Amino acid sequence: MTSQYGSFFWPFIAGAKLVMAEPEAHRDPLAMQRFFAQYGVTTTHFVPSMLAAFIASLTPASAGKSCASLKRVFCSGEALPTALCREWETLTNAPLHNLYGPTEAAVDVSWYPACGDELAAVDGNSIPIGYPVWNTGLRILDAHMQPVPPGVAGDLYLTGIQLAQGYLGRPDLTASRFIADPFAPGERMYRTGDVARWLDSGAVEYLGRSDDQLKIRGQRIELGEIDRVMQTLPDVEQAVAHACVFNQAAATGGDARQLVGYLVSHSGLPLDLPALQEKLRQKLPAHMVPVVLLQLASLPLSANGKLDRKALPLPDLAPRVKGRAPQSATEIAVAAAFSRLLGCEINDVESDFFALGGHSLLAMKLAAQLSQTFNRQVTPGQVMVASDVAQLSKLLDTDDDERSRNLGFGPLLPLRESDGPTLFCFHPASGFAWQFSVLSRYLSPSWSIMGIQSPRPAGPMQTATTLDEVCEHHLATLLARQPHGPYYLLGYSLGGDAGARDRRPVARARRNRGVFGVTGHLAAGNAKLAGKRGEWPQSGRIGGN
Numbered sequence: 001m002t003s004q005y006g007s008f009f010w011p012f013i014a015g016a017k018l019v020m021a022e023p024e025a026h027r028d029p030l031a032m033q034r035f036f037a038q039y040g041v042t043t044t045h046f047v048p049s050m051l052a053a054f055i056a057s058l059t060p061a062s063a064g065k066s067c068a069s070l071k072r073v074f075c076s077g078e079a080l081p082t083a084l085c086r087e088w089e090t091l092t093n094a095p096l097h098n099l100y101g102p103t104e105a106a107v108d109v110s111w112y113p114a115c116g117d118e119l120a121a122v123d124g125n126s127i128p129i130g131y132p133v134w135n136t137g138l139r140i141l142d143a144h145m146q147p148v149p150p151g152v153a154g155d156l157y158l159t160g161i162q163l164a165q166g167y168l169g170r171p172d173l174t175a176s177r178f179i180a181d182p183f184a185p186g187e188r189m190y191r192t193g194d195v196a197r198w199l200d201s202g203a204v205e206y207l208g209r210s211d212d213q214l215k216i217r218g219q220r221i222e223l224g225e226i227d228r229v230m231q232t233l234p235d236v237e238q239a240v241a242h243a244c245v246f247n248q249a250a251a252t253g254g255d256a257r258q259l260v261g262y263l264v265s266h267s268g269l270p271l272d273l274p275a276l277q278e279k280l281r282q283k284l285p286a287h288m289v290p291v292v293l294l295q296l297a298s299l300p301l302s303a304n305g306k307l308d309r310k311a312l313p314l315p316d317l318a319p320r321v322k323g324r325a326p327q328s329a330t331e332i333a334v335a336a337a338f339s340r341l342l343g344c345e346i347n348d349v350e351s352d353f354f355a356l357g358g359h360s361l362l363a364m365k366l367a368a369q370l371s372q373t374f375n376r377q378v379t380p381g382q383v384m385v386a387s388d389v390a391q392l393s394k395l396l397d398t399d400d401d402e403r404s405r406n407l408g409f410g411p412l413l414p415l416r417e418s419d420g421p422t423l424f425c426f427h428p429a430s431g432f433a434w435q436f437s438v439l440s441r442y443l444s445p446s447w448s449i450m451g452i453q454s455p456r457p458a459g460p461m462q463t464a465t466t467l468d469e470v471c472e473h474h475l476a477t478l479l480a481r482q483p484h485g486p487y488y489l490l491g492y493s494l495g496g497d498a499g500a501r502d503r504r505p506v507a508r509a510r511r512n513r514g515v516f517g518v519t520g521h522l523a524a525g526n527a528k529l530a531g532k533r534g535e536w537p538q539s540g541r542i543g544g545n
Contacts, residue, residue, distance in 0.1 A: 006107070007045060016042070023456035024409070024432065026050065027360070027380050029057035029368045033066035040069040047077040047305035049298070049361055052084055055091065057368035063091040070094035076101070076108060077305045079126040079206065083237055083266055085114040100129035100206065104177070104190050106162040109136045112203055121201070125231045125238075128203040129196070136160040138204055139189065140196055145182055150198040153207055157189040164190075195224070221259070221288060229283050230261055233276050237266035238299055241290055242312050261290035262312055264298055268340055271295050297341040300359055303428070303435065311359070311438060323348035330374075330393040337369050338389060349390040352416070353383060355440040360384075363437070370396070381408020384415065384434055408434070411459065411477050413451030415439070420446035424478055426491035427453050431461045436490075452477060 011018040019039045025031040032054060035041065046054065051073075058067075070092060076099035085096050095116070101109035112118065112130025122128065132138045137159035140148050148154035159181055166174030181187040195207045208224030223241045230239035240262050261280070265271050273293040280289050292315045300311035325347050326335040335346040342356050353366065363383040370378040374396060385407045386392040398404060413433050415425075423443065425436040433451025440449065452474050454461035460473035478487070 010043075027364055027434075029054045029364060030371055030377060033057065033062060036069065037066045042069055042071045043073075044070065045074045045076070048075050048080045048084065049078065049301050049305050051075055051088070052081075052298070053361055053364045053368070055084065055087055056365045057371075058091050059372070060091065067092040067094060072097060074099055075114070078307070080114060081237060082114075082119075082122050082125055082127055085119055085122075085127060089115060089119065098127040098130060102158075102190075102192055104164045105136075105158045105160070106164075109133060109158055109160070109162070110138060110204060124205065126206065128199060128205045130203045132160075136162065139183070140198060140204070148197070150200055153195050153197045155210055156192045156194045156196040156204070156206075158192060159184065159187060159189050163188060226259070226261070226284065226288055226290070229280065230263060230276075232283075233263070233279055235266050235269070235271060236263050236276070238264035240299060240307065240309075240312070242309055244312070244314060258292070259288070259290040260312070260315060261293045262299065263293060263295050265295060265343065270343060295343040297343050297358075298362055298365075300438075301361055303430075313441065323350050325349070326389060326393075328393065328397075330397050331389055333373050334370065334393045334396070335389050337366055337373065340369070341366055346389065349393070350388050352440055353387045353392075354415075354437040358387075359438055360434040363434075377405055379405050379408065380434070381406070384408040384413060384437060387415070387437070387440070409453075409455045411453055411455060412481060413453050415449040415451055416447070418446055418448045420444075420448065421486070421488055422448040422450050422482060423488045423490055424482075425449065425451050426474065426489065427451065427494075428492060429494045431456060431459055450481065 008018065010016075019035075019041065021032065021035050025035060036044070071094060073088075073094050074097050080098045088094075088096055096114040096119075098112045098114045099108040099110070101107045110130045110132050112128045114122075114127045119127075139157040139159065140154040141157060142148050142152075142154050163178065166178055177191050178188050179191060181189045193210050195210050196204050197207060199205050208227065221243070223243075226241035227239055230236060230241065233239070242260050242262065244258065244260055261277075263271055263273075263276070271293075273295065277289070277293050294313070294315060296313075300308045302308040302311075326332045326349055331349055335349070335351070338346045338351060338353060338356070341362055342353070342358060344356060346356075353363070358366070360380065363380045366383055367378045367380045376396075378396065382395055382404065383392065386395045395404065395407075409432075415433075415437050423439070425433050425439070427433045428435075431454035433453050436449060436451055443449065453459065454470065454474075456462055460470040464470045464473065
């Protein structure tokens with residue numbers, strides 16, 4: 001059972017009422033403010049990154065109105081920054097609680113009160129994962145399966161009645177992760193892969209993953225240790241180290257990976273990166289100092305709200321070409337908002353928010369900031385469909401009507417318009433294609449990027465009874481947009497299945513061939529489609545710089 005499923009039952013166990021927000025309202029912090037105030041919500045649950053976006057939308061006045069009814073707020077899914085908790089505490093009176101746990105153990109197995117005296121006592125950058133809940137045990141063991149003393153790092157194991165039986169159809173993985181408990185004959189432990197230590201208070205502090213180690217040209221690298229040192233640098237709120245290859249360096253042979261450090265500023269101001277790199281040279285061995293430091297507005301996240309290392313941008317070594325500078329008051333304000341969130345100077349009205357490092361979560365923060373600046377509702381969907389300074393400024397200079405506010409929530413999501421071919425991106429199970437906005441960083445500017453969506457509550461995902469019906473609806477949408485080929489389709493997870501089904505009737509009706517790309521799995525029943533290369537190639541290169 002995931003925490004989302006548990007949320008359905010907790011109100012009934014406690015004799016409370018369950019209220020559900022409108023679909024996709026969680027992507028709009030201002031909508032969540034109105035929702036909390038309208039229904040007098042007392043208990044809610046955030047992923048820390050979503051909590052950060054919500055806090056960014058608050059002012060002391062709006063927090064007093066929208067959060068007055070809140071009695072408790074839970075966070076889980078990733079490390080909870082201490083500074084974020086302290087910011088929440090200055091804005092609201094609602095106690096914040098940190099939860100921890102993997103799916104293999106019914107999710108939440110420990111808790112820590114991230115409020116009051118307990119919060120004041122935290123001296124690390126992240127809140128401890130805390131104390132075990134009922135019927136649960138936390139063990140921190142060394143490589144010899146012996147308990148470690150307080151303050152010493154070890155591998156975290158879980159015990160208790162809530163452990164899963166194992167992985168379906170994976171006896172090998174089950175045997176490696178669910179092992180015999182040497183301290184309780186006949187019982188089992190789950191090996192989390194997390195590294196932790198006991199604090200003097202009896203709480204557990206999460207330190208990182210046990211698989212953060214790697215070797216680069218024979219030198220052992222501990223990414224977690226680099227992360228922890230970077231987080232001690234002045235004005236650094238979040239930090240992560242990553243090994244990647246710059247440009248085409250891999251073609252030269254050998255191990256071309258280099259370390260890059262990604263930093264998020266606590267104040268939001270530009271960091272003095274050369275000075276910070278010099279501090280790292282004083283604190284780390286030479287082979288563990290990142291060769292480049294990059295400042296990001298926030299770390300990229302996967303669909304489940306956790307760090308997405310694959311989405312970390314590579315250092316941009318290309319020269320910047322200046323275009324027309326922002327001129328109108330609206331353009332200047334929008335460019336300033338871009339600059340604050342992206343951590344770079346914006347001097348061209350054609351600067352694209354997503355091409356410069358933005359993503360859907362950051363679009364929420366941008367919409368919230370612009371809503372306060374212009375004293376009108378600005379939605380993340382508007383940022384999606386008008387993602388450069390000029391387009392977004394033009395949109396904000398028009399009337400604030402319902403049609404404008406609903407941009408980004410239709411069956412077609414125009415992520416980028418150009419004179420070249422169009423890449424159609426099929427939504428995953430969420431029904432929305434916002435996550436494809438990051439493609440603007442990687443595809444040549446000659447490509448248009450168009451999302452195929454199933455907006456709620458009237459989209460085909462809600463009204464159709466079979467996936468084939470959904471695909472027929474999407475096919476009609478695609479052909480109405482582009483009557484003739486070639487067609488370029490992309491999808492992952494459910495979107496990969498939908499794209500595979502749609503390519504067959506398109507191929508039969510239109511003789512022009514194109515490319516179908518899958519970044520996730522296909523349903524087993526459609527695996528045979530991969531072999532029909534004579535009709536349509538399954539994958540291929542679809543652009544580049």
